[in-house]
Amino acid sequence: MIPTDNDPQNSMESAEAARICPGAKLAYAAMLVGGTVLAATGILTFGLGKAPMSGWVLMAHVSAAPLFAMGLAMVALTWADQARFGNTSSGQSVLTKALLWLILGCGLVVLLSAVTPMTPLFGASGQKALYLTHRYSSIVLTGAVFLHLINLARHR
């Protein structure tokens, strides 16, 4: 049987759960800080027509990547349950939940398309495909994070 939130006991638990725990907040903050640096270095360089990154900008980008990666993983662990579509007690709208799943999906693609080129698995054409995948999934991810943030703020 699937538990429902109509149960009074469950409702209390859900209300408790609806409150975002500090760990989840920290994870989200880490992802946000890392993501901001990554977006600033990556998307701005692309936007300014100076891609690909090199030098200090590239180093800043790569330095922020672990923070974002760990933040994303923690967000996945701490936010996923509340973002279940069946979880009505989380206080999150369907759009917010959808955006979180989009963040996690895009984040995974961004992570893998960034780190896979560092392995001897792909040749030049594969690298090019991964590079473009990284670029455009990052843009989608940035947009998703931005909208998710707005939605969270609005529901509070």
Added chain:
Amino acid sequence: MHPQAALRKQAREWFCPPFSGRFHAPKSRQGCSHSPVSGPISRQPVPLDLGCSVVIVVLAWSLLICPTGAQGENLKTESRAPYLHHIPLRDAEGQIITLPPAFDDQGKPQEARANPYSTAQTCGRCHEYEAIGRGWHFNAAKGNSKPGRPGEPWILTDAATHTQIPLSYRGWAGTFKPADIGLSDFDFLMAFARHLPGGGAGEPEKIDPKDPKTARLLVTGKMEIDCLLCHEVTGHYNHETRSKAMNVQNIKWAPSIGAGLGTFGGFKNAKVIADSLRPGRPVPTNLPAIKYDRAKFDADNNVVFEVTRRPSPNNCYYCHTSDSRMGDARWHSDRDIHLRAGLSCIECHRNGVDHMVVRGYEGETKDRAITADMVELRVNLLRRDNPAFREEEAKKRAESQLREELGMVETLSCRGCHMGSPRAKETTAQLGGRLASPRPVHKGMPLIHFEKLSCTACHAGPFPGEQAQIVHTSMAHKLGLPGPTRGENTPPVIVQPVFLRGEDGRIAPHKMVWPSYWGWLKDGKVKPLLPEEVAKTEKLPAQPSDDVARDPYNTKPLTEPEIQPVLEALSADKSRGEAIFIANGSMYRLEGGKLTSGEHEAAKPYAWALAHDVRPASQAAGARGCADCHASDAPIYAGRVTPRGPVGASNVVSKTMGELRGDSKRLVSTFAFTFIFRPMLKYISFGSGLIVFGVLVNYGLLGLGAITGGKRAKRTPPTRENDLT
């Protein structure tokens, strides 16, 4: 048979019967390569009307006695099979060289003396000599072509005065034009004739008899393009004898001597004769002959030239050897991977009749011009195929076609050949894989490397080490000619590989030489002094005669106390400017009577990109991993380059290759430092990715279960057990 001769023979065979007994070609023309008809002539005379006969007779005469010229005739075999060059030799006047009979009327043996053969007249009979003369190997002095990417300069080297001045007619930054340092074209020719293929400065359009230097060419003859230098097949071309002939200014005799057709037949060399030449006095006409080897000639005075359109690497190596493995270590070298794979130089360094040999670097297309010769040649072809083409129309079409064909040049660069070039007209060239070249995969190599590095950075030259290595080149060190064993300090000292940025912004390996010369500094400009002028000061330390055998290249370093007296002696003439000495990357000058040294623009090294020997992928930089280039001590950044020259290296400051490129030292070291954390970055990224993937899968399955479970619950009929729950 010579194509024109064949035509003549055909014409003669048609008309000889009616004219036999009356027709006599001039003796000098009898050497045409038609074979005398032996035996009865079976062909019957063709009946012709008188008017037609007259026209054809005129045509036949014009074929037989038409004046020779350096412009090629439109007779081609156009086959992939090589044409047997069984042809008559011609002298500079275009006269066929006919050897006197072996015995005279009295039965005395006669020497086979005749004028030296002229390549312009002999080869130029069928090949477009003038157009060929505009090719890269010959056009530098003509100034009618773009300079192209800086290449290897001629280095005027004099061990006694410790001079090494990079020279080029092309005006590459860091080189001097010969005239800038007071070197006439003739001096230039004599300094480098050993490796000059002729043409250009060797063939001035006009010779001024009043100019004492140029007027010598009236005696020595012009230095025509010696086609056999490159195109001879047998390997019997003798560069040493050619070079020796050049040294004594037997210029026009040199091609005959080098080709082994004969020997110099005079008692006095052309130099001696030219020395006695006085302005205004007539040039002697009884110049020495070539004593030809009769065995080289057949009964019709034809000579077989074993030539090819596709010269072998050995021919190229005479002028283009470049080796860091010296002396006994030469056997260590694997040489270029392309040669090992069975290719030869000309597979990539191709050319058309214009001899604009593809240099093979990316972006070369913009450095190549479509010359009037090329257009004219194409116009002729177009109009041959379509006589309705008007001149202007054909010219436009020709230019358009030639522009399209420039795209082919790009396909002969490393990238173009291996990966194809979208600019090429031919689909096959767009696709790449020319000559069965493998398409490189570059697994694990981030794309940024292809934007920041040339292919040669990882694949060409010696594997980079802590220090740039000494390299000897043919043009600089007279390789190919016998001489005392050349060593590490044999001037000019050239080092490689030095990783610098090219004009396209990509890092590429370069060869580098530091200029060294005495000169004058005036109004901020430096003018070098020729070695003979410096020698006049008699202040330079003379090499002890008993030391010459041990150190034939006078490599003993110059000390600062030895520099000062020379500068003091040169300073006597203040009108020419301040006396200076450029060496080892520094400028030495006298300040208040004291010798000082410091950096100066004029002392900066001259560098040119190298592209050979190409190493296989398994030996490329990066084959062992990122640390090949991204370690803190990786040669591409931290490799040291020490200015080399005649001065003792006590106060010479070496620089890293990163510094020479102007890279930020902090950036480079920080970037290298980050590579320590790269494995950690991979672990974190993959670990995080795995967690996110796990969460996505977990909740995805849960969601899927909820959806499918809900549907199943709806489909399940109510039972008592269900009702109870």
